[in-house]
Amino acid sequence: MSDLDLNDLLGTEDDEGRSRRRARGNRGGGRRRRRRRNRGGFVAPLLAFVVLAGIIGGGGYYGYLWLSDALVADDYTGQGTGEVIIEIKDGQSASDVAQELERQGVVASARAFTNAVANAGKSGALQPGQYKLRKKLPAAQAVQLLDPNNRMLIKVPIKEGLRLSDTLTQLAKKTGRPEKEFVAAAKDVKELDLPGYAKSGLEGYAFPATYDFPPKTTPRGMLAEMVKRFKQTAEKVDLVGGAKDLGHTPHEIVVIASIVQAEAGRPEDMPKIARVIYNRLERNPQMKLEMDSTVMYALKKYGTAATHAELETKSKYNTYKYLGLPPGPISNPGDHAIEAALNPAKGDWLWFIATDPKSQVTKFASTEAERQALLAEYRRNGG
Incomplete structure (x- = not known):
């Protein structure tokens, strides 16, 4: 065989061999490349974990500071x-409150x-109102100072037996508001939620007590609160049923x-004075x-003894001229007077006289002779 023929033969064999080896090599080479990719996919997360561990653990103090700053809220110290x-x-x-405080x-x-x-368990304990606080307070101290007992309030004591006009004057004086605002509010009876049987306006129904009003309470709100307090008393003593x-x-x-409130000098005399009123009405x-x-x-005056000239007034409140009760209350009675009117003492008295104006002692009479002795x-x- 010639050299050319041998080379051609060998070349042909080499080509076929190379073809078979490429086929085998391709299969083997593919597996090797996949193994290399798998090793690369495992290393990347491992490196990320190592880096994170370095920040948190290996970073030590600085890693701790970073986490603390991210998790702990800013707060003040001191007073x-x-x-x-x-x-x-x-x-x-x-x-909402937290955002306003900040x-x-x-x-x-x-x-x-x-x-x-x-932490204090007071999420539902925050009450409407105004509170006086300092700036730059620790949050826990701010929570304590927002206790409802610390609300800013205006204390207004209203005595028993004051007429409505005097009550309005006292409210204006204690709150610093113009008296005309209270006068206007008192006339707007539809907004005061008076009981249905209040036939002559607010007089008699602005209950005397000591009130604590938030600073922004309006005159109407204050008077409405006094009416509410009257209704509570009326319910307590069963005013409707007793009447x-x-x-x-x-x-x-x-x-x-x-009338009992205006005439009595002492609470213990009130049930007897109420009895005198009933005895005269029922006689x-x-x-x-x-x-x-x-x-x-009726005359917008004060005192316990009217003159002959004063007794001539034609007002329906002149109980010397007209039979029966006057058309409306003449003062704002307190608990004792209301209870006395509902529970008069037993007796046949027709008169009562404050025999000693200084000590406010009141005595009672059933006959004209007894009355004259008390007058003396x-x-x-x-007197």
Whole structure:
């Protein structure tokens, strides 16, 4: 065989061999390349874990600081500085309050406050009102100072027996508001939620007590609160039921109570004075009440003894001229007077006289002779 033939033969064999080897090599080479990729996919997460471990663990102190800053809310220390008024409005959540506190500079962060509220278990204890706080307070201390007992309030004591006009004057004086605002509010009776039997307006139904009003309470709101307090007392003593048992309307009982309040010098005399009023109303023929207090109310004066000229007034409140009760209360009676009107003492007295104006002792008479003796004692004591 020639060299050419041998080479051709060998070349052909080499080509076929190479073809077979490429076929085998391709299969083997593919597996090797996949193994290399798998090793690369395992290394990448491993490296990421090592880096994270280096930040948190290997980074030591700096890693700790980074996590602390991310998880712990900013907060102040110390006792705070300055002063600010914070108002919690009706319906606000703890989160709403927290944001306002942060905005006003009371707490360092809203999150610190909400955390402190949750830790103290007071998420539902925040009450509407105004509170006086310092700026830059620790959140936990801010929570304590927002206790409802720390609300800013205006204390207004209203004595029993004041007429409505005097009550309005006292409210204006204690709150610093113009008196005309209270006068206007008192006339707007539809907004005061008076009981249905209040036939003559607010007089008699502005209950005397000591009130704590939030600073932003309006005159109408204050008077409405006083009416609410009257209604609570009326329910407690069963004014409607008691009036029915006595054969009177609830309004008439309030009128009687107002006279008792104006005439009595001491609470212990009130049930007897109430009995005198009932005895005169129920007498046959009926007696006039002849109460000086009702005459003085008609004349917008004060005192317990009207002059002959004053007794000539034609006002329907002149119980010396007209039979029966006056058209409305003459004062705002308190608990004792209302209870006395509902529970008069037993007795047949027709008169009562404050025989000693200084000690306010009141004595009672059933006959004209007894009455004259009490009048003489009254004069001896300077009456």
